[in-house]
Amino acid sequence: MIKVKHLTKKYGANVALDDVSFSVKAGEIAGFLGPNGAGKTTTMNIITGYLSSTSGTVTVDGYDILEQPTEAKKRIGYLPEVPPLYPDMTVDEYLRFIYELKRATQKKEAHFNEICELTGISAVRGRLIKNLSKGYRQRVGIAQTLVGNPPVLILDEPTVGLDPKQIIEVRSLIRKLGKKHTVILSSHILSEVQAICDRIIVLNNGKLVADSTSQSLSDRLTDGNSIIVRAVGKAADIQAVLNSVKTVKRCEKLSEKDGAAEFSVTISSAESARQDIFYAMAAKKLPIIEMRQREYSLEDIFLSLVDKK
Template sequence: MIEVQHLTKRYGPFTAVDDVSFRVQKGEILGFLGPNGAGKTTTMRVLTGYMPATDGTATVAGFDVFANPVEAKRRIGYLPETPPLYPDMTVREYLTFVAKLKLPKTVSKSERTERIDSAMRKTHVDDMANRHCSRLSKGYKQRVGLAQALLHDPEVLILDEPTAGLDPKQIIETRDLIRGLAGNHTIVLSTHILPEVSQTCNRVVIINKGRVVAVDTPDNLTRQLKGSATLYVQVDASGADAAAALATVPGVRGVSPFDRDDQDGHLGFEITAETDRDVRRDVARVIVDKGWGLLELRPLRMSLEDIFLQLTTDESAKAEETPDAPEASAAVDATNGEVPNA
């Protein structure tokens, strides 16, 4: 449905997007992940025909966005980073204007009204239909922007940070809406919120400094980067050399101190095990045999956030990032906690 090949965009000497290639299948949700200034918005702007690329090709729904921009744009719904609303129009007036521009000229007036109503219902902005856009809250502005993108029922939806500025309830609703749209629509979305990618996207493109760093499913990315399984174990060893004892467990490749609680004498270790070998039982047995207290034992899973940091930071920076990993994953968990069922 979308095919991008060797896309390059330069602004003078600055290369914003450097030789980016990817494909999106029909009905898929592709997540675009990257730090600020990575080239996400630029790539999206090229895809939507807002700006031409310096080099490379982009095809949307079978139409080259450079050679045949009007046909390609007919099949794209685009929500830019800032929703493009006219402050002095009401929501209904605004959507009517957009509908006149985007819907085929054969669509009758009553059908146009119907489409506008349905887009407003889908995005839950129908209660604000007669409010001026300038008087809408950020969340409503964002959703009117989404309604605008959905209006002509495009085959491809390109959403630049669709959940930015929404409250948790609206985020859930928007994600549900986006997931519901997949299948009939092909969706490319960019985001800073990492759990969003694992929750809504089928595939992730991680982009950094204009280059694609990784393209895969969220699960595969997690697995692939997890060369070996790691465990976190916390013991009350009352001063004994727990690390040495743990290292003797068959299958354990390394033990490194993770954290310690001097007051209680509790020690935390990160245990690296051989891939595809579950060492949890043996680790537990060793600790219990020694008569120590086993306080905690859990797998250390790499969150998408860790992968993101690992892929987008330099080698030297990576070493510094690693100790922060559990905090980062805790942050992700906390976000997950806030948004149940998401």
């Protein structure tokens, strides 16, 4: 559905995107993951035709965004980072304006009712946009992308600035939309992208770092053989005990505080590994107060992905 080839964008000497290529199949929900400034918004702006690339091509449903912009843009609904709303209009007036702007052909009333129902804004249709809360504005922004029923939806950080309840609602809305549309969304929250997307495209410093299915990426990233152990006692004693356990391959002290020490432990894949640690520590009267799977932060992920490359 969307093919991006060798996309490069330079702002003067500053390279915002460096030879990024990927494609998104019809019906897929793809997530751009990356820290701020990674090039997520720039990529989206180029796909939607708001910016142009320095080099490289973008085609949407076979139409090049530069050669046939009208055809390509007709197929895209775009929610930028800041929802493009006119505060002086009511929700209804706004949707009507977008309908005319996109030259949509659906039956007006039925189409609006459907969109408002789906995005949960039926109750506020008569209100001025400037009087709406942030959550509702975001939904009106999403509703706007659905006008004209474009096959591709591009959502730039759709959950930023929302409260936890709204975030859950918006996520489930996006999953619902993903059944009928091809969706690209961006986020800097790993768990969010994992929860919503089939595909994860990781960007860092304008470079494509990883492009894989949600599952395979998380397998690569959450290393089941790495755990964190925290126990009460002297660090040296704990380390000695951990090293004596057969299934422990490597252990490394992370911190020591208030009479307890934390270790990062690499274990063999034997199922009994954790139990072995527990019994060994118990025998030496060094109580374990915490043992958990090591979770990687976004920074760790980037480091590991960049290292692997």
